[in-house]
Amino acid sequence: MRHGVARFVTGFLALPVALYLFYVVWPFAQAAGYSLTDWGGYSDSQRFVGLDNYVRLFSDELIRKAFWHNVFFLITVPLFTIALALFLAFLLNVGGREDRAGIRGVFGSGLYKVIFFFPQVLSLVVIAVMWQQIYRTDQQGLINGLLIKIGLVDADNPIAFTADPEPFLGIPAVLWWLLLIAVWSGAGFYMVLFSAAMQSIPKDIYEAAILDGAGRFDTFFRVTLPLLRDTVSVAWVYLGFIALDMYALVFVMTPSQGGPNHASEIFASVIQFNAFQKGQFGYACAIAVALAIFTILLAALQLRITRRERIEF
Amino acid sequence: MSMVTHTSGSERPRQAPTDGPAAGRRAEAARSGIGGRIFNGFSHLFLVVWAIMVIYPLLWVVMSALKTDSEVIRQPLSLFPKSLQWDNFARAWTAGIDSFFLNTLLVLVFSVTLTMLLGSMAAYALARYEFRGNRLIYWMFLSGLTLPVYLAAVPLFKGVYNMNVVFPLLGPNKHLTLVLVYVAWSLSFTVFFMHSFFRTLPDSIAEAAMVDGASHSRTFFSVMLPVAKPGLISIGIFNVLGQWNQWYLPTLLMQSVSGEPKHQVIAQGLIELSVNQGYKSDWSGLFAGVTMAMLPVLIVYIVFQRQVQSGLTAGVSK
Numbered sequence: 001m002r003h004g005v006a007r008f009v010t011g012f013l014a015l016p017v018a019l020y021l022f023y024v025v026w027p028f029a030q031a032a033g034y035s036l037t038d039w040g041g042y043s044d045s046q047r048f049v050g051l052d053n054y055v056r057l058f059s060d061e062l063i064r065k066a067f068w069h070n071v072f073f074l075i076t077v078p079l080f081t082i083a084l085a086l087f088l089a090f091l092l093n094v095g096g097r098e099d100r101a102g103i104r105g106v107f108g109s110g111l112y113k114v115i116f117f118f119p120q121v122l123s124l125v126v127i128a129v130m131w132q133q134i135y136r137t138d139q140q141g142l143i144n145g146l147l148i149k150i151g152l153v154d155a156d157n158p159i160a161f162t163a164d165p166e167p168f169l170g171i172p173a174v175l176w177w178l179l180l181i182a183v184w185s186g187a188g189f190y191m192v193l194f195s196a197a198m199q200s201i202p203k204d205i206y207e208a209a210i211l212d213g214a215g216r217f218d219t220f221f222r223v224t225l226p227l228l229r230d231t232v233s234v235a236w237v238y239l240g241f242i243a244l245d246m247y248a249l250v251f252v253m254t255p256s257q258g259g260p261n262h263a264s265e266i267f268a269s270v271i272q273f274n275a276f277q278k279g280q281f282g283y284a285c286a287i288a289v290a291l292a293i294f295t296i297l298l299a300a301l302q303l304r305i306t307r308r309e310r311i312e313f
Numbered sequence: 314m315s316m317v318t319h320t321s322g323s324e325r326p327r328q329a330p331t332d333g334p335a336a337g338r339r340a341e342a343a344r345s346g347i348g349g350r351i352f353n354g355f356s357h358l359f360l361v362v363w364a365i366m367v368i369y370p371l372l373w374v375v376m377s378a379l380k381t382d383s384e385v386i387r388q389p390l391s392l393f394p395k396s397l398q399w400d401n402f403a404r405a406w407t408a409g410i411d412s413f414f415l416n417t418l419l420v421l422v423f424s425v426t427l428t429m430l431l432g433s434m435a436a437y438a439l440a441r442y443e444f445r446g447n448r449l450i451y452w453m454f455l456s457g458l459t460l461p462v463y464l465a466a467v468p469l470f471k472g473v474y475n476m477n478v479v480f481p482l483l484g485p486n487k488h489l490t491l492v493l494v495y496v497a498w499s500l501s502f503t504v505f506f507m508h509s510f511f512r513t514l515p516d517s518i519a520e521a522a523m524v525d526g527a528s529h530s531r532t533f534f535s536v537m538l539p540v541a542k543p544g545l546i547s548i549g550i551f552n553v554l555g556q557w558n559q560w561y562l563p564t565l566l567m568q569s570v571s572g573e574p575k576h577q578v579i580a581q582g583l584i585e586l587s588v589n590q591g592y593k594s595d596w597s598g599l600f601a602g603v604t605m606a607m608l609p610v611l612i613v614y615i616v617f618q619r620q621v622q623s624g625l626t627a628g629v630s631k
Contacts, residue, residue, distance in 0.1 A: 133599075
């Protein structure tokens with residue numbers, strides 16, 4: 001039985017590990033190395049500069065902006081998406097009529113689920129290009145066109161959407177408009193996730209709650225929601241990753257990919273800007289390493305905060 | 314709520330006895346009968362509103378793709394063009410979408426197959442065999458899940474660019490490069506997912522096969538892989554969608570080196586068309602392009618909705 005195990009394992013692992021080392025691990029390792037140099041990216045000259053790039057990070061105005069924009073998405077994307085998804089899942093699963101069997105889901109909940117899930121299968125790029133047309137700043141845009149037609153918006157002064165750097169509640173308006181797209185495209189997926197988790201809660205827990213005289217709101221907030229804690233915290237971590245990866249939206253939808261006037265810069269766009277437009281590869285790598293450390297710390301922190309005793313059923 | 318005493322909501326108050334705990338509960342049940350109906354109506358209202366918010370933009374894109382350009386400009390809001398302009402699709406198709414599709418298909422056929430094969434092979438070896446370095450390799454694959462792709466972008470670009478000199482087939486703007494890069498970047502999650510799947514399979518199946526004289530690799534290919542089919546379907550859907558929608562890696566790597574045309578994939582090509590206004594003022598053409606990128610995925614999703622929903626959500630809840 002042991003015969004040939006070593007050969008078999010080597011044979012099965014060689015190719016995947018080699019590919020992974022070459023295209024994933026090696027670039028990461030190199031990035032960490034480049035971040036200690038002043039390499040420009042195109043020349044062969046590179047000088048070891050120690051931690052200079054990292055010191056420079058802290059006084060870079062653009063990075064500071066990008067950092068706060070990332071923090072904004074990090075808080076708002078999970079918050080709004082999960083709130084909306086939970087609300088939709090709540091309506092779907094307990095919005096129906098009551099009868100002998102307890103509280104039902106609404107009629108047609110299967111169809112709603114199929115529809116709400118649509119944005120999830122679409123590419124972020126398709127979504128971005130589509131919303132670019134919806135957000136057009138003339139009468140041709142879906143929202144401006146509609147609002148101008150019913151007279152809510154002046155045709156000479158339409159909503160500027162992603163070209164609008166003016167702050168709203170202290171945050172550039174362009175970020176709010178991007179947030180709307182992120183929530184629109186994410187809510188359905190998490191609704192399906194929460195729905196599935198709700199349905200896996202055994203019926204007798206609900207029956208017990210009902211016998212104790214709990215209404216549907218009590219049941220939801222006191223029974224269902226606490227039992228969903230695990231799923232919600234996993235969703236929060238995932239949405240955190242998505243929030244750090246708003247780059248496709250920024251790339252397609254904002255003027256000069258991070259504009260207007262750097263009002264929508266995020267880490268990824270700053271990295272791209274420094275590496276490919278300013279030709280400062282070493283510095284771009286330092287930003288990227290900082291982002292990676294930030295991400296890992298954040299993931300660890302979130303997992304730590306949300307960890308609690310599981311309730312098995 | 315009313316497990317035992319439910320008749321019809323409106324009659325209940327009359328029947329209720331005057332006192333006792335049961336009375337309170339029944340009265341409450343009656344209240345929630347009406348309240349429940351209002352709530353039910355509210356649920357439907359809100360759900361319908363959200364459904365419209367999801368469908369309307371999609372429908373608007375599809376219908377705009379069938380309008381004339383002047384209709385797009387003059388009646389942007391209407392969903393019903395006077396006559397259906399199918400030639401918008403033909404125009405967009407020949408304006409570049411045809412080659413985007415071809416490139417995407419060409420890459421995906423190989424990259425998804427290879428991802429599944431190599432991913433489940435690695436996961437199987439790691440999940441069911443004890444050897445030195447097992448944990449190390451597993452954690453190495455896992456760490457790829459937390460690191461941002463932007464971190465690797467610059468050296469990856471450089472590495473691929475340098476490959477051009479040694480082995481041009483693996484240089485930038487080559488299908489094979491993109492295939493291998495997709496596979497490498499999809500391995501993390503595929504290994505992670507299939508690893509936990511192979512762990513749950515009982516030992517007895519593999520042992521029975523070995524007793525019957527099958528080799529390790531034969532056991533894997535003819536016994537374990539077919540048993541793991543549900544897992545393979547989930548992760549397969551995940552990879553097809555993920556790689557179909559991939560835009561960052563191709564934008565980075567499928568760049569023209571010496572002026573030759575770029576082999577763009579669909580997501581990358583659409584960005585370029587819309588960012589650079591490649592269609593000039595051909596709005597209906599742009600809508601047609603987006604529609605063509607969107608519809609195949611939506612149709613596949615509608616046909617396989619159960620598998621897609623469970624496949625994608627299983628990816629998160631593992």
